[in-house]
Amino acid sequence: MGVFGLAWRGIGRRRLMSGLTMLSVALGVALALAVLSLRAGVRESYTGVARGYDAILGPTHGSPLGIVLNTMFHLGEAGGTVPWELYEEARNDPRVAVAVPYAVGDSFFGHPVVGTSSDLFRVLTDRAGTPLEQRLTGALFEDGGPFEAVIGSRVLADTPLRLGARFRVAHGTEAALEEHAEEWTVVGVLRPTGTPADRAIYIPIDTFYEVGGHQRGAAQRGGEGHDAKEVLGLSAVGIRLKARILSLRFLDEYRSERKAAQCVLPQDQVRRLLDIVGDVDRYFEGIAWLVLVVAGLGIVVSLTQAILARRREIAILRSLGARPWQVFAVVLLEAELLVLLGGVLGLLLGHLGLALLAPTILERFGALVAVGPGLADLRILGILAAAGVLVGWPPAARALRVPVARFLQAGS
Amino acid sequence: MAAATPALRIEGLQKGFASPEGGRVPVVDLPELTLEREAALAVEGESGSGKTTLLHLIAGILPADAGRIEIGGHLMTGLGEAARDRLRARTLGYLFQTFNLLAGLTAYENVLLGMTFRPRAGLAPREAARRALERVGLWDRRHHRPEQLSVGQQQRVAIARALAGQPLLVLADEPTSNLDAARGAQCMDLLEEFCAETRSALLVVTHDPAVATRFARRLVLRAPEPEPAPPGRG
Ligand SMILES: Nc1ncnc2c1ncn2[C@@H]1O[C@H](COP(=O)(O)OP(=O)(O)O)[C@@H](O)[C@H]1O
Numbered sequence: 001m002g003v004f005g006l007a008w009r010g011i012g013r014r015r016l017m018s019g020l021t022m023l024s025v026a027l028g029v030a031l032a033l034a035v036l037s038l039r040a041g042v043r044e045s046y047t048g049v050a051r052g053y054d055a056i057l058g059p060t061h062g063s064p065l066g067i068v069l070n071t072m073f074h075l076g077e078a079g080g081t082v083p084w085e086l087y088e089e090a091r092n093d094p095r096v097a098v099a100v101p102y103a104v105g106d107s108f109f110g111h112p113v114v115g116t117s118s119d120l121f122r123v124l125t126d127r128a129g130t131p132l133e134q135r136l137t138g139a140l141f142e143d144g145g146p147f148e149a150v151i152g153s154r155v156l157a158d159t160p161l162r163l164g165a166r167f168r169v170a171h172g173t174e175a176a177l178e179e180h181a182e183e184w185t186v187v188g189v190l191r192p193t194g195t196p197a198d199r200a201i202y203i204p205i206d207t208f209y210e211v212g213g214h215q216r217g218a219a220q221r222g223g224e225g226h227d228a229k230e231v232l233g234l235s236a237v238g239i240r241l242k243a244r245i246l247s248l249r250f251l252d253e254y255r256s257e258r259k260a261a262q263c264v265l266p267q268d269q270v271r272r273l274l275d276i277v278g279d280v281d282r283y284f285e286g287i288a289w290l291v292l293v294v295a296g297l298g299i300v301v302s303l304t305q306a307i308l309a310r311r312r313e314i315a316i317l318r319s320l321g322a323r324p325w326q327v328f329a330v331v332l333l334e335a336e337l338l339v340l341l342g343g344v345l346g347l348l349l350g351h352l353g354l355a356l357l358a359p360t361i362l363e364r365f366g367a368l369v370a371v372g373p374g375l376a377d378l379r380i381l382g383i384l385a386a387a388g389v390l391v392g393w394p395p396a397a398r399a400l401r402v403p404v405a406r407f408l409q410a411g412s
Numbered sequence: 413m414a415a416a417t418p419a420l421r422i423e424g425l426q427k428g429f430a431s432p433e434g435g436r437v438p439v440v441d442l443p444e445l446t447l448e449r450e451a452a453l454a455v456e457g458e459s460g461s462g463k464t465t466l467l468h469l470i471a472g473i474l475p476a477d478a479g480r481i482e483i484g485g486h487l488m489t490g491l492g493e494a495a496r497d498r499l500r501a502r503t504l505g506y507l508f509q510t511f512n513l514l515a516g517l518t519a520y521e522n523v524l525l526g527m528t529f530r531p532r533a534g535l536a537p538r539e540a541a542r543r544a545l546e547r548v549g550l551w552d553r554r555h556h557r558p559e560q561l562s563v564g565q566q567q568r569v570a571i572a573r574a575l576a577g578q579p580l581l582v583l584a585d586e587p588t589s590n591l592d593a594a595r596g597a598q599c600m601d602l603l604e605e606f607c608a609e610t611r612s613a614l615l616v617v618t619h620d621p622a623v624a625t626r627f628a629r630r631l632v633l634r635a636p637e638p639e640p641a642p643p644g645r646g
């Protein structure tokens with residue numbers, strides 16, 4: 001029955017009040033954890049993915065951010081086309097290390113089908129920086145080759161597609177519109193990468209143009225005899241430069257020469273996007289802190305009330321030889337226990353909520369959110385421990401000032 | 413601590429409280445009192461004669477205005493608050509008129525609590541608490557909380573708490589005033605026997621003649637005469 005036992009009994013005796021204050025701490029912590037993790041996850045995901053290319057050539061009339069989101073995050077729709085020649089030109093540009101073509105617009109069970117080249121798997125990486133090529137089970141498709149496909153891990157999880165399976169794709173991004181007649185075979189599956197690649201189905205860009213439906217479209221627009229890829233063009237071209245500092249030159253050139261495409265710098269666009277989003281999640285963060293402050297005040301009030309009601313008990317403890325600091329410690333420890341227990345509960349709730357939210361976040365925003373306990377939790381508990389001292393101090397100081405002789409005599 | 417030092421020695425002890433009209437109301441004025449080790453003493457006095465205040469002074473719960481209080485040769489007066497707490501925990505057992513058991517704790521925990529703030533000497537606290545509860549015949553009720561016990565049983569728990577640590581001196585503040593005559597006598601029997609076993613000196617304050625007459629040595633306490641009002645006041 002030491003200081004700790006007494007604090008614990010204090011909590012147990014005011015079960016309702018203790019439970020409520022603990023719950024409010026838990027809610028604040030869960031909210032703060034969720035907001036902070038979501039923000040960190042989204043930020044890291046977006047900036048990480050955006051580092052994949054130094055520049056993107058997109059349709060002239062598309063919005064720069066739209067081009068980045070469509071090309072790198074498989075979100076939204078391509079806002080037009082880029083002439084095939086620009087891809088050839090970029091490939092032969094001495095400053096360009098790798099140029100990756102994109103032709104999009106088809107889907108399978110809601111997953112985007114991306115016509116591209118095998119270069120994509122050498123340029124883009126997973127969250128840890130490992131090239132996608134090395135995250136592959138099975139094989140890469142052959143450029144210009146047969147109707148083969150590489151699928152991301154979420155595709156594997158969400159659809160019947162498996163290694164070796166054959167499938168047809170639908171025209172358009174909404175699920176189950178008109179289906180193309182051609183069949184692809186899954187030759188490779190990407191292990192989870194924590195990037196938008198998890199949701200994508202990659203096919204060789206040549207097979208994209210060989211699709212009957214696309215060829216008929218080309219024939220209507222460009223007439224017979226033209227190559228489909230020249231008529232249809234591309235959605236975008238991702239560019240990795242030999243040196244990143246070249247990207248601004250590259251951008252200037254595209255602006256001044258009035259080419260048939262616009263050049264956007266994905267890292268600039270994402271930074272701009274996050275600045276806008278940043279305001280919003282700062283509000284959420286503010287709300288989380290507010291909940292925590294209210295919870296803290298609740299603890300101060302409840303403990304102070306408890307002390308007014310328990311002055312006789314404090315006097316008894318003192319009469320039994322408890323030193324002032326021991327009485328102080330009992331009250332402080334009670335606050336500390338409430339805050340920390342609430343905090344642990346909040347962390348559990350927060351991680352649970354994140355685990356439930358994470359798949360949706362990945363689906364809708366292409367961002368991977370860290371789930372599960374981590375070092376950050378220890379930091380949060382550390383902050384809470386300090387806050388516990390802060391809220392426990394005033395009532396503990398009150399306990400020190402209880403006039404012992406007077407309350408020993410008061411009848412029970 | 414020489415064995416010759418008395419359990420309690422008081423010299424020129426004075427305590428008063430500020431009265432609402434200004435000036436001071438003297439409450440305790442005790443020129444001299446000595447209580448040898450393992451001895452017993454009854455202090456009689458009407459209600460309001462300063463009995464409780466005297467015990468508070470001896471226990472160091474209240475600071476004295478003047479005079480010396482020594483417990484087992486250790487000076488209580490003049491010590492700071494924390495040092496008084498420590499000396500009290502080490503040497504005294506206190507039995508209150510209203511028992512002052514903690515409502516949230518079981519009988520066993522209440523007794524154990526009495527050992528918590530005491531520096532360890534001899535028995536481990538749990539063992540000492542167990543023996544004390546056995547001694548007062550309440551070991552089988554150890555998991556009961558005070559409100560689940562009769563008044564007499566609560567008083568026995570309080571006796572166990574006061575004596576579990578084998579204190580040098582036990583202070584008892586009207587220990588029978590909440591009990592009927594028969595229970596009061598039983599309570600006093602138990603208290604005296606237990607004190608003899610733990611070799612504790614016993615100081616009982618009471619206004620009950622039935623209690624006072626049990627003791628060979630008795631001291632009658634009277635409230636000191638109020639000081640004359642300061643000149644110029646009503
Ligand atoms: N804190 C205090 N302030 C002012 N007067 C007090 C205080 N405590 C006790 N007294 C007064 O001192 C006198 C003695 O009180 P007390 O020691 O409780 O007497 P007893 O225990 O003999 O009944 C009473 O008149 C009481 O009103």
Ligand SMILES: [Mg+2]
Binds near residue numbers: 463465
């Ligand atoms: Mg009294």
